[in-house]
Amino acid sequence: MTDISLELVPRNEHSLRKELELVRQHFPTVDRINIPDILRFDMRSWEGCAIAGEYVPKTIPHLRAIDFNPDAPLPILDHLSRKSVEAVLIINGDPPQDMKHTYYRTSSLEMIRRLKRERPELTVYAGIDPYRSGIKDEIDYMRAKQDAGADGFFTQPFFDLRLMEIYQGFFNNTTIYWGVSPVLTDSSRSYWENKNHAIFPRNFAATLEWNREFARKTLEFARSHDDNVYFMPIKTDIVQYLQGIL
Numbered sequence: 548m549t550d551i552s553l554e555l556v557p558r559n560e561h562s563l564r565k566e567l568e569l570v571r572q573h574f575p576t577v578d579r580i581n582i583p584d585i586l587r588f589d590m591r592s593w594e595g596c597a598i599a600g601e602y603v604p605k606t607i608p609h610l611r612a613i614d615f616n617p618d619a620p621l622p623i624l625d626h627l628s629r630k631s632v633e634a635v636l637i638i639n640g641d642p643p644q645d646m647k648h649t650y651y652r653t654s655s656l657e658m659i660r661r662l663k664r665e666r667p668e669l670t671v672y673a674g675i676d677p678y679r680s681g682i683k684d685e686i687d688y689m690r691a692k693q694d695a696g697a698d699g700f701f702t703q704p705f706f707d708l709r710l711m712e713i714y715q716g717f718f719n720n721t722t723i724y725w726g727v728s729p730v731l732t733d734s735s736r737s738y739w740e741n742k743n744h745a746i747f748p749r750n751f752a753a754t755l756e757w758n759r760e761f762a763r764k765t766l767e768f769a770r771s772h773d774d775n776v777y778f779m780p781i782k783t784d785i786v787q788y789l790q791g792i793l
């Protein structure tokens with residue numbers, strides 16, 4: 548059974564509730580919402596999950612490992628005990644740009660181990676970034692996260708099914724949510740290529756039609772491998788993007 552997770556950005560409570568209403572109205576089969584932790588917004592991921600839990604039964608807050616002092620008690624354990632928090636997604640996190648936020652040298656591996664030790668009943672996901680380094684290095688990093696206790700993975704967006712096939716072949720018995728995010732402008736493609744070193748196929752087109760078709764193919768790919776899909780409609784109308792696909 549292929550599960551679907553949808554990422555909603557917690558810009559503020561009003562915008563988050565508006566998108567949650569759209570999901571409830573147009574995509575009632577979606578019962579799992581991911582909330583990223585973005586420091587430029589006032590709402591943290593676990594606060595967004597508290598709101599999302601009013602609309603869907605399953606929420607997954609993203610936690611930035613570098614935000615948590617390894618020598619102090621975790622301040623968010625009560626938030627992670629909410630009934631609607633199905634799991635967490637651990638990422639390393641980038642140092643804040645304005646330096647107003649305190650951060651630590653806590654790695655995602657350390658954070659995974661800590662959560663599995665202090666909350667062993669909690670499902671802990673880790674990230675896959677196919678563009679971070681070479682394929683072998685990323686596969687080795689994934690295995691290290693599994694050794695640390697990661698129960699599965701959410702990937703950065705893929706734009707090419709051939710690259711997904713390569714990664715899937717190494718972890719065909721692992722819980723994976725394949726990431727998909729629409730890229731609708733040339734400047735957005737340039738950002739992904741230059742900032743994140745993403746790989747686009749030769750037939751890519753920055754159109755809604757191309758991105759919707761790729762979303763369909765990714766869903767078919769996930770179903771054929773008994774995997775899952777993670778849609779990230781950043782700055783995109785959710786209904787226009789996913790209507791008829793979900």
